[in-house]
Amino acid sequence: MSLFAQISDTHLRQPGELIEGKVDTFACLAACIDRINALPQLPDLVIASGDLADSGSAAEYLRLKSQLDRLKMPCTVMPGNHDRRAGMREVFGGTPALPAQSAGHLQYAIDLPDLRILCLDTLDEGNEGGWLCTDRLDWLHAQLAGNPGPTMIFLHHPPFDCGIPGMDAIKLGNHQALADGLSAHGHVIGIACGHVHRSVFTTWAGIPACICPSTAHQIHLDTRADSPLAWTLEPGGFLLHRFNGGKLTTHVVHGPAPVATPYE
Numbered sequence: 001m002s003l004f005a006q007i008s009d010t011h012l013r014q015p016g017e018l019i020e021g022k023v024d025t026f027a028c029l030a031a032c033i034d035r036i037n038a039l040p041q042l043p044d045l046v047i048a049s050g051d052l053a054d055s056g057s058a059a060e061y062l063r064l065k066s067q068l069d070r071l072k073m074p075c076t077v078m079p080g081n082h083d084r085r086a087g088m089r090e091v092f093g094g095t096p097a098l099p100a101q102s103a104g105h106l107q108y109a110i111d112l113p114d115l116r117i118l119c120l121d122t123l124d125e126g127n128e129g130g131w132l133c134t135d136r137l138d139w140l141h142a143q144l145a146g147n148p149g150p151t152m153i154f155l156h157h158p159p160f161d162c163g164i165p166g167m168d169a170i171k172l173g174n175h176q177a178l179a180d181g182l183s184a185h186g187h188v189i190g191i192a193c194g195h196v197h198r199s200v201f202t203t204w205a206g207i208p209a210c211i212c213p214s215t216a217h218q219i220h221l222d223t224r225a226d227s228p229l230a231w232t233l234e235p236g237g238f239l240l241h242r243f244n245g246g247k248l249t250t251h252v253v254h255g256p257a258p259v260a261t262p263y264e
């Protein structure tokens, strides 16, 4: 059995800098870490699936690291469109948070006892949407071809539409190339993304897929074709993935640690 949490879109800024003048993303992340540390059964691992810093500066990653270091379990970091590889490498390179990578990109594999996780780098610097170049896709296919056991893929940009037009416009650009590649492998049991700042579940390319909420602000749920992109102060959260007996189950967790009262 493997139990691992996913946090996403922490968007850390410098002290005193609030997103849209209102969202203290550092405080939101601190609360999320408290919540994870208070889980009755601690996850083996936390994966932070991108947009971890808001501008990608090393100073922001140092603030991020100051909070991730409070976790009672290891945490690995992945890039999103707000991240910059140079800043991530400067702060996390050579540490367990950023395992050995494919050349040039921040892609890596994590081997849990019964599940392999492949973290992909969909960052296309200068663009909000994501991209997987030939090098990154070749790395993925080599990993899948060489390891036939159950595998889960993490990538910041969803390869599928969520129904919010402003986010669908900036999903993974070459999603069809990823779908075509995965069709050659039958052992991908799940896909986990960030980027959309909401909990979303679907099936894509025949594979169960989900999107993790942000620890901070959320994207407004408006699926009208002409809806403007907007943010909300709905509660942040994270996902808790459990792989047991060959099956993946995902829980959405919001809010501070509750008081649990046993039934009498």
Ligand SMILES: [Fe+2]
Residues within 6 Å of the ligand: 009, 011, 051, 080, 195, 196, 197
């Ligand atoms: Fe984000």
